[in-house]
Amino acid sequence: MVLSAKKVQYDVKRSLVTIDFEDDLLHGNIDGGHTYKIICEHKQDKLEQIVQFEVMTGVEDIIEALDRARNTSVQVDEKSLAELANKFDPIKDCIKSLPFLNRIAFKQNQIEVDDNKKLKMIDAREIVAILSIFNIHLFDEQTHPIKAYSSKAVLLKQYLEDDTPESYRRFSDIAVDIFELYETIETEFPNAYNNAGGRYGRKKYSGYKGEGEVVAKSKFWQKPLNYKVPDGIMYPLLAAFRALVIYNAKTDRYEWYNGKRPKDLWDDVKESLSQSIMNFSNSIGDNPNTIG
Incomplete structure (x- = not known):
């Protein structure tokens, strides 16, 4: 899944990633909508699956x-x-x-x-x-x-x-x-x-x-x-x-x-x-x- 975001922060101690979506028109899912839909449909199934996320910041000018x-x-x-x-x-x-x-x-x-x-x-x-x-x-x-x-x-x-x-x-x-x-x-x-x-x-x-x-x-x-x-x-x-x-x-x-x-x-x-x-x-x- 490819995301556009305002900023991304990683907390090393908690191994926690925080992704900031500031503008609904410019930030969010660029590619991977079908993948996201499948994840939502099966999130309660406790499946051992891995999805690669790519988060891009500073791409507002070229989002289209x-x-x-x-x-x-x-x-x-x-x-x-x-x-x-x-x-x-x-x-x-x-x-x-x-x-x-x-x-x-x-x-x-x-x-x-x-x-x-x-x-x-x-x-x-x-x-x-x-x-x-x-x-x-x-x-x-x-x-x-x-x-x-x-x-x-x-x-x-x-x-x-x-x-x-x-x-x-x-x-x-x-x-x-x-x-x-x-x-x-x-x-x-x-x-x-x-x-x-x-x-x-x-x-x-x-x-x-x-x-x-x-x-x-x-x-x-x-x-x-x-x-x-x-x-x-x-x-x-x-x-x-x-x-x-x-x-x-x-x-x-x-x-x-x-x-x-x-x-x-x-x-x-x-x-x-x-x-x-x-x-x-x-x-x-x-x-x-x-x-x-």
């Missing part, structure tokens, strides 16, 4: 990547089985017009090549997570889509349950707008914050190297970027726009409130919204992962 690395085999297999069962078809139909569809990895070890170069693939779990942010049957003003950032594997499992994939056809009229909004935020957020009086380039995670220096490419359209915007900042900004989603019971489809596309609203609020999230970031130690 660590979770992905430790759980890749199980999650990717599940994803591959879902692809074989055509369970991603509703999502594919919603985003079939988008240019990055061929770069989405819906199955294990999926690789696409263009002009003899391997394309940078996008994990299908991320597509599910981003759409799930706007699933107002799943999240509302009281229940926030934190799992979209902190545990994409959980949302994938939730998506694959029963008839859930078919319900994602509700996104057919707004899915393209959602991913265009993601692209717009990723490419415009740093300058929006700078225009509001901030200095985004001073943040280590921005990767900024100077005016005109390309440090990354946008996630979906692969546009050159002078700044990086971590998912921990992107997801909350994106999630703010789920307030615009309404459900049309007659068509069983999601729509934008008053027909106003979120990309247009972003133009009106990007400076104030950027300033708001960065002020929050500064107040909690400027850690994108904690923001997410």
Whole structure:
């Protein structure tokens, strides 16, 4: 079992280990959930069994990547089985017009090549997570889509349950707008914050190297970027726009409130919204992962 913890103490005299879990979102079981379940089911049986524990501290900034690395085999297999069962078809139909569809990895070890170069693939779990942010049957003003950032594997499992994939056809009229909004935020957020009086380039995670220096490419359209915007900042900004989603019971489809596309609203609020999230970031130690 692999655990993330705030700190670990060992009492030599009593041979006692104390593990401190301070934050429910960042600390706890990273890998070994099935093992833990079996232990709980048999803890009264007095069995002579040994389980190796690995406790990691100071990994809060990379918790999502660590979770992905430790759980890749199980999650990717599940994803591959879902692809074989055509369970991603509703999502594919919603985003079939988008240019990055061929770069989405819906199955294990999926690789696409263009002009003899391997394309940078996008994990299908991320597509599910981003759409799930706007699933107002799943999240509302009281229940926030934190799992979209902190545990994409959980949302994938939730998506694959029963008839859930078919319900994602509700996104057919707004899915393209959602991913265009993601692209717009990723490419415009740093300058929006700078225009509001901030200095985004001073943040280590921005990767900024100077005016005109390309440090990354946008996630979906692969546009050159002078700044990086971590998912921990992107997801909350994106999630703010789920307030615009309404459900049309007659068509069983999601729509934008008053027909106003979120990309247009972003133009009106990007400076104030950027300033708001960065002020929050500064107040909690400027850690994108904690923001997410």
